[in-house]
Amino acid sequence: MPFSLTREPIPCGELSAALANSAAGGLSTFEGRVRDNHLGREVLSLTYEAYDKLAESEGDRILAEASKRFSLCGVRTIHRIGELAIGDAAIWIGALAAHRQEAFAACRWVIDEVKAHVPIWKKEFYADGPAEWVNCACGHQQYAHDAWQVHAAHLGLTQLAAYTLIDIREPMERLGDPAWVHAVPNLPMSEPDIYLQLPADRPFLLACAKGIRSRNLTLWLREQGHENFFSLDTGIHGLAHALA
Amino acid sequence: MTVTIRYFALFREQTGKDQETLELSAATPAAAYQEVSHRYGFSLPLDRVRFAVNGQYQPADSALPAACTLALIPPLAGG
Numbered sequence: 001m002p003f004s005l006t007r008e009p010i011p012c013g014e015l016s017a018a019l020a021n022s023a024a025g026g027l028s029t030f031e032g033r034v035r036d037n038h039l040g041r042e043v044l045s046l047t048y049e050a051y052d053k054l055a056e057s058e059g060d061r062i063l064a065e066a067s068k069r070f071s072l073c074g075v076r077t078i079h080r081i082g083e084l085a086i087g088d089a090a091i092w093i094g095a096l097a098a099h100r101q102e103a104f105a106a107c108r109w110v111i112d113e114v115k116a117h118v119p120i121w122k123k124e125f126y127a128d129g130p131a132e133w134v135n136c137a138c139g140h141q142q143y144a145h146d147a148w149q150v151h152a153a154h155l156g157l158t159q160l161a162a163y164t165l166i167d168i169r170e171p172m173e174r175l176g177d178p179a180w181v182h183a184v185p186n187l188p189m190s191e192p193d194i195y196l197q198l199p200a201d202r203p204f205l206l207a208c209a210k211g212i213r214s215r216n217l218t219l220w221l222r223e224q225g226h227e228n229f230f231s232l233d234t235g236i237h238g239l240a241h242a243l244a
Numbered sequence: 245m246t247v248t249i250r251y252f253a254l255f256r257e258q259t260g261k262d263q264e265t266l267e268l269s270a271a272t273p274a275a276a277y278q279e280v281s282h283r284y285g286f287s288l289p290l291d292r293v294r295f296a297v298n299g300q301y302q303p304a305d306s307a308l309p310a311a312c313t314l315a316l317i318p319p320l321a322g323g
Binding site: 032049051054057091111115117118120123134 | 250254256296299301315319320321322323
């Protein structure tokens with residue numbers, strides 16, 4: 001099984017060594033680790049839970065697709081579940097290809113797909129309050145109708161012009177993007193405090209890669225009373241599609 | 245119809261169980277969610293929940309087969 005779940009620490013070095021193929025000139029790996037903060041709150045530890053059977057079948061489907069799409073010589077992903085401490089590896093991805101371009105691209109594509117489709121949940125334990133299931137802000141009735149969520153499919157140029165669009169991805173993620181994306185202001189989410197200083201009387205539309213981070217950041221800002229923030233549901237590239 | 249419902253994460257904590265078998269009048273995952281939601285007071289809106297029937301993702305308005313296992317999938321946070 002190229003995708004698997006484990007309750008033990010992930011042996012990243014051994015996994016790298018095991019991905020071997022004499023025709024492969026590049027191995028790209030990604031290790032996702034537990035951070036000590038989430039949207040400005042101090043995180044003490046966390047727990048991952050999975051729907052094992054579906055997680056494994058979805059994970060294998062994603063890796064099979066990556067293999068074809070990027071002509072890989074090998075690919076492996078392992079996600080840890082159970083209780084993790086700060087600094088622990090939560091996921092490891094290795095993509096082996098003839099050349100570096102395919103290896104890098106596959107690694108990035110796999111992590112985005114895993115986040116979007118593999119049934120795994122994360123509960124964070126905070127220093128300043130009760131633990132929460134991430135992305136499930138369900139106690140907040142004011143968000144029930146998702147008025148802060150902007151659907152790219154319903155967005156024309158006129159409606160888009162009403163917002164100031166901000167790309168919240170990290171600068172690395174913008175490499176290779178078309179010119180129109182580079183024209184969009186970039187305020188990386190890794191420094192969330194900067195958003196608190198934006199004018200309160202203008203609506204801002206936040207966009208990331210898939211609409212997950214922009215949703216989290218928008219909810220965080222709104223929880224602090226900044227109701228002039230909105231999240232683009234498709235991610236920034238979905239916008240090009242919607243406007244085409 | 246008899247449906248075995250599987251609960252994960254937030255839903256597991258809100259119901260206090262991993263799974264249970266219920267007699268539901270629902271014919272689709274969406275309708276089953278509304279019934280169970282009413283019973284336990286779930287506050288997550290339907291459009292944020294995904295469904296798996298017998299271990300495969302299925303649309304919210306698909307037809308539930310007889311004696312199936314329906315997993316309620318709250319918003320994901322893996323990776």
